[in-house]
Amino acid sequence: MHKKHLTIGVDIRDLQTAKTGTRTYLEELCKALYKLSGENLTIHFLDTKLSAGPGESKLSKYSNHFFYQLWKQVVLPLKAARKHCDFVLCTDNFVPLIHLGYQTVPVFHDAFFFENPEHYGKLWLRLYHLTALPAARKSAFVITPTAYAQKQLAHYTNIPQEHFKVVYEGPKTRVNHPSAAVLQQFSLLPQQYILHVGSPFKRKNIPALIRAFAALKKQNPSSIKLVLAGPDQGLQDNTEFLQIQHEIQNSDYAQDIIITGYLSEEELAGMYTYALFYVFPSLNEGFGIPVLEAFQYGIPVMVADNTCLPEVGGDAVLTFNPKDDNDITEKMQSLQENAQLRSTLIQAGKTRLTQFSWDKAAAEIIQLFNENQRS
Numbered sequence: 001m002h003k004k005h006l007t008i009g010v011d012i013r014d015l016q017t018a019k020t021g022t023r024t025y026l027e028e029l030c031k032a033l034y035k036l037s038g039e040n041l042t043i044h045f046l047d048t049k050l051s052a053g054p055g056e057s058k059l060s061k062y063s064n065h066f067f068y069q070l071w072k073q074v075v076l077p078l079k080a081a082r083k084h085c086d087f088v089l090c091t092d093n094f095v096p097l098i099h100l101g102y103q104t105v106p107v108f109h110d111a112f113f114f115e116n117p118e119h120y121g122k123l124w125l126r127l128y129h130l131t132a133l134p135a136a137r138k139s140a141f142v143i144t145p146t147a148y149a150q151k152q153l154a155h156y157t158n159i160p161q162e163h164f165k166v167v168y169e170g171p172k173t174r175v176n177h178p179s180a181a182v183l184q185q186f187s188l189l190p191q192q193y194i195l196h197v198g199s200p201f202k203r204k205n206i207p208a209l210i211r212a213f214a215a216l217k218k219q220n221p222s223s224i225k226l227v228l229a230g231p232d233q234g235l236q237d238n239t240e241f242l243q244i245q246h247e248i249q250n251s252d253y254a255q256d257i258i259i260t261g262y263l264s265e266e267e268l269a270g271m272y273t274y275a276l277f278y279v280f281p282s283l284n285e286g287f288g289i290p291v292l293e294a295f296q297y298g299i300p301v302m303v304a305d306n307t308c309l310p311e312v313g314g315d316a317v318l319t320f321n322p323k324d325d326n327d328i329t330e331k332m333q334s335l336q337e338n339a340q341l342r343s344t345l346i347q348a349g350k351t352r353l354t355q356f357s358w359d360k361a362a363a364e365i366i367q368l369f370n371e372n373q374r375s
Contacts, residue, residue, distance in 0.1 A: 004040075004370075004373060005039075005040050005041070005042070006041050006042070006086055006087075006366070006369055006370060006373060007041075007042045007044070007083065007084055007085050007086050007087075008033070008041070008042070008043050008044070008085060008086065008087050008088075008089060008366075008369065009044045009046050009076075009079070009080040009083055009085035009088045009089070009102070010029075010044070010045050010046065010088075010089045010091075011072075011088065011089065011090040011092070011095075012026065012045045012046065012047050013046075013047055013048055013071055014026055014091065014092045015027065015047075018092070019199075019231070020198070020199055020230075020231075021109075021287070021289055022091070022092065022109065024172050024289060025091055025109070025169060025289075026091045026092075028169075028170060028172060028173065028358040029091065029358060029361060029362060029365075030045060031173075031358065032170075032358040032359050032361065033362045033365070033366075035359070035362070036362055036363065036366055041366065044080075044083045044085065046076060046079050046080065046083075046088075048071050048075055048076075048079075061121075061123075062123070065123055065124075065127065068094075069127065069131070072090075072095070072096055072131070073097060073098065073131070076088065076096055077096045077098050077099075077100050078100070080100065080102050081101055081102070084101070085101075085102040086102055086103065086369070086373060086374075087102055087103050087104070087105055087369050087373075088102050088103075088104050088105070089104075089105045089106075089107075089365070090104070090105070090106050090107065091106075091107040092106075092107070093106055093108055093109075093113075093128065093132045094106065094127075094128075094131060094132045094135065095132075095135045095139060096135065097131060097134060097135045097138070099138070103139065103140040103372065103374070104135060104138065104139045104140065105139055105140055105141060105142070105143060105368075106132070106135065106136050106139055106142055106143070107142070107143045107144070108136065108142050108143070108144050108153055108164070109144070109145060109149065109286040109287065110145075110149050110152070110153075110284075110285070110286025110287075111149065111152035111153050111155075111156050111286075112203075112284070112286070113125065113128050114152075114156035114157075115152070115156075115284060116202075116284070119201070133157060133159075136157070136159065137159055137163075140369075141163055141164070141165045141372060142159070142163055142164045142165065143164075143165055143167050143365065144164045144165070144166055144167075144286075145166070145167065145168060145169050145286055145287040145308075146166060146168070146286065146287055146311050146312065147166050147308075147311060148307055148308035149164075149166075149286045149287070149308060150164040150166050165368055167361050167364050167365055167368075168287075168312075168355070168356050168360070168361060169287050169289060169292070169356065169358070169361060170356045170357040170358035170359075170361055171289060171292035171293045171296045171353070171356065172289065172293055174269070174296050174297075175265050175266050175268075175269035177266065177269075178266060178267075178269030178270040178272070178273045178274075178297075179264070179267045179269070179270040180270055180273075180274065181267075181270070182260075182263065182266075182267040182270040182271060183274055186227070186258050186260065188225060188258075188274070189223070190274040191274065191275075191276045192223055192224055192225065193224060193225040193226065193227045193258075193274075193275055193276060194213065194224065194225070194226050194227065194275065194276060194277060194278075194279055194332065195227050195271055195272065195275035195276075195277070195278050195279070195294075195299070196209060196226070196227070196228050196229070196278070196279050196280065196281070197229045197230055197268065197271070197272075197278075197290045197293070198230050198282075198290060199230050199231060200240050200241045201240060202240045202243075203282055203283045203284045203285075204281070204282050204283075205281040205282055205283050205304070205322050206244050206247075206281070207243060207244060207247040208281055208322060208323070208325055208328060209226070209279060209281045209328065210226070210244070210247045210248060210251060210257060211247065211251075211325045212325045212326075212328035212329040212332060213226045213329075213332070214251045214252060214253050215325065215326070215329040216329050216332050216333055216336070217253045217256065218252070218253075219329070219333065220333060220337070222336075224256070224276065224336065225256045225258060226256060226257045226258070227258045227260060227271060227275070228244070228257070228258065228259045228260065229260045229263055229271050230260070230261075231262050244259075245259075269297065272293060272294060272296075272297035272299060273297045273298075276299070276300075276335070276336065276342075277299055277300040277301065277302060277332075277335045277336075277342060277345075278290070278291075278294035278301045278302065279302045279328075279332065280301065280302065280303040280304060280309060281304050281320075281322045281328060282304055282306075282307075282309065282322065283304065283306065283307075283322055283323075284306070284307050285308050285309055286307075286308060287308060287312060288303070288308060288309050288312050288313075291309065291312050291313055291317065292312070292353060292356050294349070295316065295349035295350065295352060295353040296353060298346050298349070298350070299346065299349075300318070300335055300341070300345035300346055300349070301313060301316065301317045301318070301349060302317065302318045302319070302320060302328075302331055302332065302335065303317045303318075303319055303320075304319070304320065304321075304322035305319035305320060305322070306322060312356075313352070314348075314352050314355075315348055315352070316345060316348035316349040316351065316352035317345070317349075318331055318334070318341075319331075
């Protein structure tokens with residue numbers, strides 16, 4: 001039987017503004033989808049310049065909301081219709097409510113809108129309930145990155161669980177020439193620091209990591225340091241970032257705790273490559289790409305024993321109770337002192353990583369499109 005041609009429109013407007021994990025998701029998925037395009041598959045990357053530009057004023061924020069919805073509900077549908085798309089894929093929760101000959105597929109990365117509504121502006125929450133959720137119900141299906149996220153979203157949205165399709169993510173494309181100069185920049189030595197990568201959101205639980213690290217230093221004096229890698233520009237007035245700074249300032253080991261600020265891809269790759277091990281103490285995650293990145297660069301991984309992290313890490317991670325500073329300290333100490341445990345986790349991480357790739361994710365998404373294509 002001849003395979004029907006499939007035309008997909010991918011909304012890439014988010015590349016203008018997205019940061020951290022959501023940007024990685026869209027970039028990596030687009031690259032993987034592009035490689036699959038051919039005789040039976042056409043991919044259109046749909047973009048716009050509709051934006052009010054940067055700005056923190058209330059007017060600027062409202063303008064950006066207006067242009068965002070104008071894109072999602074008017075311009076994107078028209079572009080997709082002109083391209084004769086069978087499906088429109090949006091990786092940022094929001095898909096068009098209107099269907100002009102195509103079906104829609106959103107990606108819901110997590111249930112944070114329900115679990116932590118206090119972290120979002122009132123307008124964002126209102127728009128999410130007024131547009132994102134009704135559009136998701138009308139969509140062919142909704143992609144979500146883990147079974148945990150699938151379960152949470154079904155619970156909070158009252159959308160049937162089978163409407164959410166789990167497609168695992170992959171790690172960011174590896175930088176093959178990581179910069180070792182970053183170690184000199186921060187006065188670090190290879191294998192003598194513990195690493196965490198991520199933005200300073202409250203759910204990341206970084207103050208607990210700082211306290212646990214201080215206890216580790218007190219119990220087992222050594223030259224080991226804690227590196228918190230991630231953006232800090234523009235966060236000087238951010239309550240959560242200020243709390244992290246306060247925790248560091250009050251620590252007896254403040255001189256051994258380093259906040260790097262923004263790092264280039266090569267510098268971040270260097271941080272992963274030369275770390276002793278990686279710690280992920282988050283209280284809530286939808287997936288946790290840094291776990292895969294740590295596997296990729298061959299370093300042992302510790303993760304909180306909650307939400308999706310054990311699902312992603314499998315038997316390749318050492319788990320701990322993120323609400324118990326003593327447990328975090330004990331597990332860090334075991335990794336610091338036990339070279340055999342580190343080696344075992346590194347090997348397990350390499351094996352675990354084979355189950356995750358963006359090429360695999362793209363192929364699974366295309367298979368879902370084919371299964372849901374209208375005859």
